Amino acid sequence: VRGFPEDTEADQKRVIGANIEGVMILNLYVVNGKAVGDEKYDFKLAWLEKLRAMVAVSYPMTEKVVLTGDFNITFDDRDVYDPDAWREKILCSTPEREALAAVMKPGLVDAFRHFHEEDESYTWWDFRTRGFQRGNGLRIDHFLVSKPALDASEDVWIDMDFRAGEKPSDHAPVFLRMK
Known part of the structure; x- marks a missing residue:
């Protein structure tokens, strides 16, 4: 899969998507949106609607489904250093949060929060x-998984050591370990 x-x-x-050893994986980059009300923000919301439609039609929640990447959206105040x-x-x-919830509605869950419900962890600074x-971050990089994928998962973690390195990205990598 490349694009919609x-x-x-x-x-x-x-x-971009692939089926690897029975796991349907979609890796994506959701546009930042620039500012609420900007035309790029409207593009972001329309893009999320296209993603919602594709997931609902092409990715059965009875299978191991994993959506991952830079969503450029926080779920709630736990994901924001200063809500x-x-x-x-x-x-x-x-x-934005409602659009992300609509993508998840068929049966996707936030794997990080499943394993780390109250953890104040961020992926972008x-x-x-x-x-x-300064510890002023947001959690905007996610693994959204179906129940079968969650059942096959052992943990999700954010690699802070990588982010603390020399000349890092403004994002820390996020990993999902599956059985």
Whole structure:
């Protein structure tokens, strides 16, 4: 799978998928959206609707299904270092969270929260504000899994050592261990 079924050659390909040893995997990059109300924000919401439709039609929740990548959306206040400062801002707005919930509605769950319900862990920090050094992060990189995939999972973790290295990404890698 590369992109959505209706995509043309000119469309941005933000989805790549494969079936590996009985696990249906979709790796994706959800556009940042720039700012609530911006045309890129509207593109993001429309893109999430296309993802929702594709998942609902092509990915049966009776199978091991894993969606992973940079979603550029927090689920709730546990995923935000300062919820009041970020409330209804990009990455934390109600429409974004509702769109993500709609993608998950057929039966996907946040694997990280399954294993680490109350953990304050982040996957992204803004370089411009020295966010990593100050602990000011967001959790926007996720593993969304079907029940069969969750049952086959042992843990999800964020590799903070990688993020603390020399010249790192502004994201820390997230890993899902399956049996």
